[in-house]
Amino acid sequence: MKMLLLSVLMVTLLSATTLPVKPPKVAPKTITVTKSALQNKIKGGWAGQLIGCTFGGPTEFRFTGTMINDYQPIPWYNGYIKHTMLNTPGLYDDIYMDLTFVDVFERKGINAPVSEHANAYANAGYMLWHANQAGRYNLLNGMKAPESGHWLNNPHADDIDFQIEADFSGLMAPGMPNTAVQIGDPIGHIMNYGDGWYGGAYVGAMYSLAFLPTGQTGVSKDVNYIVREALKTIPAHSTFYQCIADVIKWHEQFPNDWKRNWFEIQRKWSSEVGCPDGVFRAFNIDAKLNSAYIVLGLLYGGGDFTKTMEISTRAGQDSDCNPSSAGGILGTLLGYDKIPPYWKQGLKEAEDIDFKYTTMSLNDVYAMGMKHALQVVELNGGSVAGEQVTIAVQTPKAVRLEQAFTGHYPVLIKNIQKDLENEYSIDFEGVGFVLRGEAKTKDRSLSNAASANNDINFAFNAELYIDEKKVETVKLPVNFTQRRHELFWKYQLSKGKHTIRIKLLNPDTDHVVHMTDLLVYSDKPIKSI
Structure with a gap:
């Protein structure tokens, strides 16, 4: 009798404290697809990127800290893609940056060392900003990856840079999210660290999972699956994971109101810590915030290409790169053939135009993408037999935990607005600092690009002293493509008062x-109100 009562009690307790759990969607160990189906998805991924970047281009960073209202028109018309590629080629930095690494894989092989990628990126002709430029400067001045992207050496370590360049990793690893992350790991650490790296890892994993066959429940459910499953590659203790998990949670709470979700993201995740250009400003190029806008577009778009484009763009901030990533992921899921004709109007006439700074067009990239994907499939347990491609599907696994700017909280910006003539000193109280500014020509009528060309061989040499101890001697090139993004910075100082002294070793009249x-x-x- 006692045993019966105990059994009844246990059943009652279990029924009161547990909820029915839906069995997880288990990926097959292998899937077999035709080469034409695989090529269709690869084309869809690259085309989706181009479409999203073109669509969001006119709005990039013009809406910071606010969404783009519904009544704000965003143009799209037949011929728009070709016009933009020919007349505003610099818009496509998130694609030609991708192609820098694709080109290395093509020339040096799938197992090319990270030094090849770093060298190609550091010496490319395009202008860079944020984590990319900080990483480039580090490489050009003798530092190697991954130190070049580490937050102690790169104030932009958490920025979006690798996130917008990581598409190649997922498109090379169909159905293999762990391999996608592994391919991107050393490249992502050229310019990023922590959440900045996780942004690229997450995007790459979403692309990879978008190759899996769609289920009987429809595209909408598959988008949800991709968003959730890819997040398993990110450590749960990271702030990146927590941000994206919040977006997923708020989607469940407000399934028909993306703007409510946007407000929740803004309320909790919009405070910039790392990027010196965004701290105490509405501007925000942080990877996790902009990745949240990618996920916002995918979840509320529900597999609809138009809704996905509109929402990921109208969320604001980096509103060309975000729809580019969302469009590429959804384009991979749908396949090129199923991207709506409205969004492909004029695409064919643009597919043979080389992207600026490259000798590659979309048609070239479609072919290279297929070649590289087949190689990666065979290197990771799959096989290629005639027209059949068998992929060894992977279950996502979390990578290592790394977090930037831990124990550092921005508390103050001191306005300076002075030219450094010989020496300059300033006091502060805290554990770290970033001194912003630039080395440039005195002829203010010249643009940055013109200035770079006219002063390509000139660089200042300067010393940094902290509390009268010399910390470093650095070059400050005037050339825009070689510049130091910030003049000086130092983290992890002892708490208290400090004095910074800058000494210019070679003042110049020009x-x-x-x-x-x-x-x-x-x-x-700072304590909140």
Whole structure:
């Protein structure tokens, strides 16, 4: 009798404390697809990127800290893609940056060392900003990856850069998200670290999972699956994971109101910590925030290409790169043939145009993408037999935990706006700082690009002293493509008062080092109201 009562009690307790759990969608160990089906998805991924980047281009960083209202028109018409590629080729930085690495794989092989990628990226002709430029400067001045992307050496480590360049990794690894992350890992650490790397890892994993066959429940469910499953590659303790998990949770709470979700993202995740250009400003190029907008477009778009484009763009901030990633992921899921004709109007006439800074067109990339994907399939347990491609599907696994700017909280910006003539000193109290500014020609009538061409061989040499101890001697090139993105920075200082002294070793009558402001970090955040 006692045993019966105990059994009844246990059943009652279990029924009261547990909820029915839906069995997880288990990926097959292998899938077999035709080469034509695989090529269709690869084409869809690259074409989707181009479409999203073109569509969002006119809005990029013009809406910071606010969404783009419904009444704001965003143009799209037949011939728009070709016109943009010919007349605004610099817009496609998130594609020609991708192609830098694709080209290395093509020339040096699938197992090309990261040094080949770093060298190609550092010496490319295009202009860069944020984590990309900080990483480039580090490489050009003797630092190697992954140190070039580490947050102690790169104030932009958490920025979006690798996230917008990681598409290649997922398109090379169909159905193999762990391999996609592995391919991107060393390349992503050329310019990023922590959440900045996770952004690219997550995007690459979503692309990879978009190759899996769609289920009987329809495209919408498959988009949800891709978003959730890819997140398993990111450590749960990271702020990146927590941000995206929140977006998924809020989608469940407000399934028909993407703007409510946007407000929740803004409320909790819009405070910039790392990027000196975004701290205490509405501008935000942080990877996790912009990745949240990618996910916003995918979840609320529900497999509809138009809704996905509109939402990921109208979320604002980096509103060309975000629809580019969302469009590429959805384009991979749908396949090229099923991207709506409205969005492909004029695409054919643009597919043979080489992207700026490359000798590659979309048609070239379609072919290279297929070639590289087949190689990666065979290197990771799959096989290619005639027209049949068998893929060894992978279950996503979380990568290592790394977090940037831990124990650092921005508390103050001191306005400076002075030219450095010989020496300059300034005091602050905290555990870290970033001194912003630039080395440039004194002829302010010249653009940055013209200035770079006219002063290509000139660089200042300057010393940084902290509390009268010399910390480093650095070059400050005037050339825009070789510049140091920030003048000086230092983290992990002892808490307390510090004095910074900058000494210019080679003042020049034709050039100047202009200091704009000093960003100060403390070990504790400012108390909220």
